[in-house]
Each structure stands twice: as C-alpha cells, then as structure tokens.
Amino acid sequence: MSAALPPLLKGVASEDEIHTVLGGMPHNVTIEMDLALWEVARRAEPHREMLLGTPSSEGVTRYTYTDGDDRYVITYTRHSDLTAAKFIDDLKGPKKAAAKLVGFDGAYLRFTGELRVERYRGEALVERHVDDALWELMYFGKAHA
Incomplete structure (x- = not known):
C-alpha cells in the first residue's frame, strides 16, 4: 500500500x-x-470431473498421460501443508448459510513435498526426475476430502 x-x-x-x-x-x-x-x-x-476427483487429503496425488508408446506419470508426495483455506470461511450472513445449504466446500490448498516425473516406453522406465516442489490446488466446487 x-x-x-x-x-x-x-x-x-x-x-x-x-x-x-x-x-x-x-x-x-x-x-x-x-x-x-x-x-x-x-x-x-x-x-472438471478428473480434477474434482483428486484426493486432496491423501499424501500422494498421481496423474498419468499416455502418448502412443510413451506413458508419463507425475507423482506428488505431500510432506507439509502451507495453506488450507476453505472459501466458505470468508463468507458471512445469508451467503454463508446458502453456501452451507448447497454443500459448497471449495478450497485453496498449498503444500510442499516431492515431485516425481517418470516416462515409460511400454513397461520400461526410460527417464525419471525427482525434486522438491510446491503444489497448489484450487477447488471451485464440491471438493472431495
């Protein structure tokens, strides 16, 4: 300011x-x-459906993408939470009551951990990269705990 x-x-x-x-x-x-x-x-x-089905409360999140004979696996292992903000907590009065009534539980999550990116050709692992990472997830609808 x-x-x-x-x-x-x-x-x-x-x-x-x-x-x-x-x-x-x-x-x-x-x-x-x-x-x-x-x-x-x-x-x-x-x-949307895949993102809403992401298990945010578990310690491991994994995504797989296939391109011909190559398969890519991205794995994030959560170690520490930095932020866990539920959007409903910022609402007041009738807006908050309405949000609770419809079951809204959108959230913003930020955490640290290990990121692993692997590339497979067929069943053989041909490349792997591992590093520390910061991860963010934002849900605008019904989040799955």
Missing part, C-alpha cells in the same frame, strides 16, 4: 477500505494472479 494514502484518508476511509481500493488498481499483482488463475480454471473445465 502506498505510504502516503493512509494519512491523506484518515477519517475518510478505513484501512480495510483503502486495501480494497488499492487491490482493484490496474497492474496489481494479486489481481493479475487472480485473472491468470481464472484463465487456468476456464481452460481446465473439460477436465
């Missing part, structure tokens, strides 16, 4: 109101990240 704004707006706007206004300014990193996430979510729509 610009250091000059709070003194100029003292008695005119609360600190929360100032944060809200500044958050909507052009080229705000948070807004740009939100728009980028929205674009990812829009492009992921054809894969």
Whole structure:
C-alpha cells in the first residue's frame, strides 16, 4: 500500500477500505494472479470431473498421460501443508448459510513435498526426475476430502 494514502484518508476511509481500493488498481499483482488463475480454471473445465476427483487429503496425488508408446506419470508426495483455506470461511450472513445449504466446500490448498516425473516406453522406465516442489490446488466446487 502506498505510504502516503493512509494519512491523506484518515477519517475518510478505513484501512480495510483503502486495501480494497488499492487491490482493484490496474497492474496489481494479486489481481493479475487472480485473472491468470481464472484463465487456468476456464481452460481446465473439460477436465472438471478428473480434477474434482483428486484426493486432496491423501499424501500422494498421481496423474498419468499416455502418448502412443510413451506413458508419463507425475507423482506428488505431500510432506507439509502451507495453506488450507476453505472459501466458505470468508463468507458471512445469508451467503454463508446458502453456501452451507448447497454443500459448497471449495478450497485453496498449498503444500510442499516431492515431485516425481517418470516416462515409460511400454513397461520400461526410460527417464525419471525427482525434486522438491510446491503444489497448489484450487477447488471451485464440491471438493472431495
């Protein structure tokens, strides 16, 4: 936040109101990240059922992709949670009641662990890469625990 704004707006706007206004300014990193996430979510729509079925509460998440004779397996082993935010916790009043009524439990999860990418040709492992990683999952609908 610009250091000059709070003194100029003292008695005119609360600190929360100032944060809200500044958050909507052009080229705000948070807004740009939100728009980028929205674009990812829009492009992921054809894969919605697979994404909603991702077992976020388990310690291992695995995706497999096949391309001809090659099969790629991406495995993430979760070690430590950094963030586990349920969107419903930010709602108040009637919106929160309605969200509970329809069973909404969308969430944003961020955690660390090990990422393993493997490439198989037929049944033979031909390539493997393993490293530490940061992983994020965002659910906009009914998340599976």
